[in-house]
Amino acid sequence: MSVTEQKKDLIVGGSFLTEQHALEHVFTPEDFTEDDHDLASTVEAFVDGEIVPNIKKLEEGRNEDMVAALKKAGELGFLAAEVPENYGGMDLAKTTSTLVGEKLIKHAGFMVSLGAHTGIGTMPITYFGNKEQREKYLPRLATGEIMAAYALTETSSGSDAMNARTKAVLTEDGKHYVLNGNKMWITNAGFADVFVVFAKINGEQFSAFIVERDYPGVSVAAEEKKMGIKASSTRMVNLDDVKVPVENLLGNPGDGAKIAFNILNIGRFKLGGAAVGGCKQALEFSAKYAIDRKAFGKSITEFGVIKHKLGEMAIRTFACESMVYRTAGLIHEALEDIDFAEEGAAEKILNGIREYAIECAIAKVAGTEALDYAADEAVQIHGGYGYSAEYDVERLYRDSRINRIFEGTNEINRLLTVDMMIKKAMKGQLPLMEKVQALMGELMGMPSFDFDQDDSLLADEKKYVENAKKICMFVAGAGFQKFMQKIENEQELLAMAADLFIEAFVMESALLRTLKKAEKDGEEAAAMMVKMTRATIHDGMERIAPIAKTALAAIEEGDTLMTMNAALRRLLKHAPVNTVAIRREVAEQVIAKGGYPV
Template sequence: MSTTTQSTEDVKQASFKKEKKSLPSFMKAAFSGRIDHKLIFPFPEPSSEEMEEMDSFLQELDKFCKQNINASKIDEESKIPQEVLDGLAELGIFSLTAPEEYDGLGVSNVFFCRFLGLISRHCASVSTTCGAHLSIGSKGLHIFGTEEQKRKYIPGIISGETIAAFCLTEPQAGSDAHSIRTTARLSEDGKHFILNGEKIYITNGAFANFFTVFAKIASENEEESGFTAFIVTRDLGGVTSGKEEKKLGLKGSSTTPIFFNDVKVPVENVLGERGKGFKIAMEILNLGRLGLAAACAGGVKRLVNEAIRQASERKQFGSSLSSFGLIQKKLARMGSLCFAMNSAVLLTAGLADSKEVDVSIESAICKIFTTESTWEIVNETVQIFGGNGFIADFELERALRDTRVNMIFEGTNEILRLFIALTGIKDFGNYLKNVGKALNKPLQSMDVIIDYLSTKVIRSIAKEKFDNVESLLSSETKVVEKYIALLNHVAEKHIKMYKKDIIHQQFLLERMANMAMYIYVLVACISRIDTQMKNGKTAEDLEHDLACVRIFSEIAKEKLEYNYNGINSNYDDSITKVSNHLCENQQYPFKVWG
């Protein structure tokens, strides 16, 4: 190899050295204009043995929930009866996510998502309590804990004697995790960290006794550094819960602040590496977002069923509501959104189970799409019920209250849209940066320039296409192919235009994230149907599934066109102008007269 000329492969390795250390991602590839077909085809399918195990377990759980969980009473009394939690523990619920080598069940992400979907149909408060314990509360221990930590704490977690909670959010640090003020100072003897601070909105806060806590390690000169995760237990002393928050919904779940006052945390209770807390928090939250998405995708089916029942039984003008075109439109859209939600969640869960794919963007997409679709479905169900939907006896008002927080949980949907776009363009931006360096030294880097230009020429002539997708899905695949190419075009154009300042272009980033979201969810639907057809299902067998995909494809295409067109033709300046005017006046300032 010449010492004066870098090969394309050498520069690619330099450009993507971070990517090579990380796992591939379908959506990261999509931002770069690539269709990584093998990542999402075939649609993940559990083995017959796991399917049988899942179905048997979930049938028992469903039976228990029907007999023991009274969601209305839990909401009215703002408390889950202890016998419900004890019964769930006896069923083995609290051992679901713990590794098998520590006597847990170690179920797959697909299994866990199905569990959350089922229990959410019975009671959102119970689902939230269990999810906080099994997912974000204890997942850090399972993934990053030492052998000693796992042996010490997992037995109590799976028996239900130990209830877990996740402590990240603070009064001054919501979605901005880097701004946390909770500190951990190493004691003089070097045996403990002295923990001080306050966390808010902690699910299970009133009765949890195991906390995954994030704090900044404080140095001797009072400078704070080293964002780190800690295992903190209530028996260490200095850990207190504030009073229960009076919430709009999820009233049966516990939500309190947690105060840490000179808590002596043994140095062996550091979770993972010191200074790596942000990475740990993000990995935990990736799985938490997928769990929340699963709860929405499964739980909302009950509302769809209620809407169907009401539309079928309620008569107006001598006909059932279900015979009216505008009601049919609502029901069909609700069913198609449900289909899409479940497709995206189960695809992402299957990818996570492979442990060979980075699902950080995909999990965030699932969280946004399912929470917003759930809100739409709840609202439309109330509409189908008419006046009865506004009456508390019909329980839809509880569904409205319980589901509203989903768009805030696990990172607000606004923040997650920025996360999706910025994460999606990061590796592509690094590649373009290295191409830019090559252009400054063309004689030494001609291979890199040729590779970049040839790639652009190829993509300008022919978009990347899916391999061997069933012809019945050709119109849907064309939508995805078209908008992956356009997403790549938008990303490249604006990375070059704004460079580092792109992080401040929130209107642009939102539109890119929305494009990514509808691309991925539509891809999940395509993969689901394509795999079923390759497994022997016919078009006749899948007649109604295909109709759902057709409807969702039209929804996705409309959203994709709107967001792409809005990048070049919009009223963003007016948004900024009116918002600034409102804030400057600190009130609504527009007068009709005078």
């Protein structure tokens, strides 16, 4: 197993905001074992040997080519990563499976197809299927004998999944459910053998069903013409009086929301991991091109503006990588001891996944937006060539855009982040309100001039991270006290609060990773991480400042706002750091390595 063997008490989801997590409770990429790295190398070799040489053919969008590629992956066991061993799977840790996903991202169309099969297509059966359903489908899904898809979205219900109109009616003999409706934007629809379909029983109970392609009444429309991920199949699925055996109901009637949203939570953090892989690829493309590209008689890597781009791409990649694997470690620990065969396993799985829904949403938003930044800068570094389809960055740029829409738009995930945090606090699962009240007293009182002498590594940055978390609580608490239950109508404010949460979680994840590395291997070994962490935190504080000021102005006005801004200034105070020099140093390492420097 790639997570430390010592058993730990599970961390409460969202508690990064209200407490400090010990280093031994934080999983980082440096915790991977030699076996994990060997598996990752095998996956990378497969992608380099089987996928990359065939990218142009796959981009033509013929389903038979994608199916052939997926079946080759199945022969090597890559489709079985998270399937339990007793059903023919590898039962990998969530951390290791995230690493595998990162290595598969060299062609986004292939990764999307594989991810739809192994993730949202197979996981509902893995986690929520009964013994008979698992025995029937999982061994064949694990080998690639059959392919899976996930059918949730409809024309009238994208982010609003509960507005689905697909209907299921039980037949008089009680042996089948008859499904009618249409599902939109279904990945793998052109070749999937099995669909996990969501429908409302009698138009009321939102439920999940395993629907086989050859059931009479199942049909698919023509392929969608997409901006990117052209190699993947995306079609509408039509259900016309489809008779589905009652034994193909997943869970119980009305369990659809639990299944759908928790599978989406897993999909979100996995998408964050794939985005990290995409960032690394963008950085590699950019570094190699910049090294060879000459302008004004020298390599463009010698220009400061190019170094800025390379350094910033690497820093954002490092920060998001730290956050994604921290989240993966949390989810792994929540699920690792669950026996799929035991009574009540499904509920334990639901609880385990749901616990870290906040972190999953953050991983999705932060990761996909870091990738969009990296892809955009990669095109810019390539100049005119970046706009040419002859260069890989053109495809990378187009492919990256869908990620901010996949698995719930980033706007929806921002709103969910704050909503879930508030609900946890209201249920007493997080001491958020107590922390907010104590913080208000601290900020409105006289400032303390007692300073702790701390000469430890990144001492200032530790303080800034704690202040960033206080700013999150300050703004969220002020907003909730002002608007109470009506705060859900203040979407702009909620989105700003989410941005503060995201910055704080990413900043802290980078900090904890670096401190853990230094504690284990020494400060010299962590020197590059220290630089990137300092830049992450200091630039993060600069990004937090205008967000917090704008949010407070949306909550209060007049003298009250002036008082709140005075308190905010105390929390935002930080000593200037030459992040320009840091980015240059990081860029030099990127250039030396021809890609990601860690």
